Amino acid sequence: MMDTPLSIVSMIERAEKLFPKKEIISRTHSGIFEYTYKDMAERTRKLASVLKRLGVEKGDRVGTFAWNHHRHLEAYFAIPSIGAVLHTINIRLPGEHISYIVNHAEDKVLIIDIDLLPLIERVKDDLTTVKAFIVMADDTELPESTLEPLYSYEQLISEGDAEFQFSTNIDENDPAGMCYTSATTGLPKGVVYSHRGIVLHSMAAGLVDTLGISESDRILPVVPMFHANAWGLPFAATWFGSTQVFPGPQMTPQIIAELLEKYKVTITAGVPTVWLGLMQVLEKGSYNIDSIRAVVCGGSAAPKEMIRKFEVDYGIPFIHAYGMTETTPLATVARLKSYQQDLPEDERLELRAKQGIIVPGLNMKVVDDKGNEVPHDGKTMGELLLQGPWIADSYYKDDRSKNAFVDGWLKTGDVVTVDEEGFIKIVDRTSDLIKSGGEWISSVDLENGLMAHDDVIEAAVVAVPHEKWMERPVAFVVLKENAQTTKDDLLHFLEHQLKFARWWLPDEIYFIEEIPKTSVGKFLKRELREIAKEKIKQ
Numbered sequence: 001m002m003d004t005p006l007s008i009v010s011m012i013e014r015a016e017k018l019f020p021k022k023e024i025i026s027r028t029h030s031g032i033f034e035y036t037y038k039d040m041a042e043r044t045r046k047l048a049s050v051l052k053r054l055g056v057e058k059g060d061r062v063g064t065f066a067w068n069h070h071r072h073l074e075a076y077f078a079i080p081s082i083g084a085v086l087h088t089i090n091i092r093l094p095g096e097h098i099s100y101i102v103n104h105a106e107d108k109v110l111i112i113d114i115d116l117l118p119l120i121e122r123v124k125d126d127l128t129t130v131k132a133f134i135v136m137a138d139d140t141e142l143p144e145s146t147l148e149p150l151y152s153y154e155q156l157i158s159e160g161d162a163e164f165q166f167s168t169n170i171d172e173n174d175p176a177g178m179c180y181t182s183a184t185t186g187l188p189k190g191v192v193y194s195h196r197g198i199v200l201h202s203m204a205a206g207l208v209d210t211l212g213i214s215e216s217d218r219i220l221p222v223v224p225m226f227h228a229n230a231w232g233l234p235f236a237a238t239w240f241g242s243t244q245v246f247p248g249p250q251m252t253p254q255i256i257a258e259l260l261e262k263y264k265v266t267i268t269a270g271v272p273t274v275w276l277g278l279m280q281v282l283e284k285g286s287y288n289i290d291s292i293r294a295v296v297c298g299g300s301a302a303p304k305e306m307i308r309k310f311e312v313d314y315g316i317p318f319i320h321a322y323g324m325t326e327t328t329p330l331a332t333v334a335r336l337k338s339y340q341q342d343l344p345e346d347e348r349l350e351l352r353a354k355q356g357i358i359v360p361g362l363n364m365k366v367v368d369d370k371g372n373e374v375p376h377d378g379k380t381m382g383e384l385l386l387q388g389p390w391i392a393d394s395y396y397k398d399d400r401s402k403n404a405f406v407d408g409w410l411k412t413g414d415v416v417t418v419d420e421e422g423f424i425k426i427v428d429r430t431s432d433l434i435k436s437g438g439e440w441i442s443s444v445d446l447e448n449g450l451m452a453h454d455d456v457i458e459a460a461v462v463a464v465p466h467e468k469w470m471e472r473p474v475a476f477v478v479l480k481e482n483a484q485t486t487k488d489d490l491l492h493f494l495e496h497q498l499k500f501a502r503w504w505l506p507d508e509i510y511f512i513e514e515i516p517k518t519s520v521g522k523f524l525k526r527e528l529r530e531i532a533k534e535k536i537k538q
Ligand code: ADP
Pocket: 180, 181, 182, 228, 297, 298, 299, 300, 301, 302, 320, 321, 322, 323, 324, 325, 326, 329, 355, 412, 413, 414, 426, 428, 429, 518, 520, 522
């Protein structure tokens, strides 16, 4: 076979040639902006030409600090198409982490949304490698800022070369992107994506048995473009010529519902907390979102009751998927096999609440403490290891690589079971499992159990130290407005309705107004453990 390189350049050039009329819709700071792939490709060429002019060379890192919108999409393609590296920076990280990762990646240029400028201004004195800042706004006016030199994105585009030729000098293993992922302890860790990895990942996202992204789709990524490439959706969507709808800055569940309805979105993707918020909006308002053929949910476990609500009550198909920054991120998808479609509703939902089967192209194994594979019995727990062309092989210039990448496998740090059908179920992060009297308790199972109660909006369970049992579970619960449910009601529900073993039941249930979340919307268990310890002392 021919050894032709896989490159992001061919993705944008395909959209430009074959789908020039297809639309991209983008909510910006001042309203809705619509254009076509023809215009998008032209502006991408212009951006690439000005980045070159600013001195960006092959292999240089260019950071983006931005929401989901069309300009960010242009940067997604312009930067790798000149052989540079698109470094998406998580805007929700604390200042010291932002400056750490910009310096660690040695970003040469930063492209920043206008409303996010203050976050970079705050850390500017700590940045050691940045030579130029570009501000993305709806006009060419430069805002007042302490950053310098500061250029206007729109001004630069207006001076760019629409005929600029993308690089022909790209090896498929060259770096194309970078994203830092937060560690349980310590500083964030950098993951580098190759052209080859991103192209193959996009190919996988187009398979009918995974996300089945196609030209006819209208895709709205709620998952941020600063987190694991918005799960690769902008790359795949552009390559396939799908219509893209970007929700822009400061999105709320209300805004998402409006965009889903107005632009007849067919696929949308985000973490469970986003869909919990959307469910509340859907319950209050009357939105017609019948066009949706898939709500993709990942990043944290999708509670079974949430899947039931979407699938059964709203008739909206729900796809539960699993992955991590290190896996580009798509790794497993919970799609029922043909012969599972006729199972009773509850069994079907039970399977859909698992994280699913490994996508074609990747390998997995689940091993015990000694590295032996565990039986596929749906019960025995082990750590999930992954391998494949879109799985990272190290962290960028980071000693922690040696613990996570061993003998050609990524150790995910996720504890799972595998059933006879090959469906994995995440029991916990290794660091979140609760070990009570030598036996494991899954915080995820307890959370899903609590969230199955009608009065519960959100629930998080963490371990607290215990003299006799070493660790015991305690729960934090957010109740619906005016709900009168008590701790005893919930414990009774878990034990008698859901049949949890008595020793699994949380020792304490704290009712709070909101569960603290990480920068990507997951329960912030570290903080919850601290709060629980304090409460127990009182
Ligand atoms: P970060 O580590 O920066 O929070 P990642 O997206 O890289 O962000 O997190 C990956 C982790 O998120 C996985 O290792 C796993 O623990 C969890 N995760 C991702 N998808 C799911 C899912 N569908 N169900 C349960 N946990 C998930």
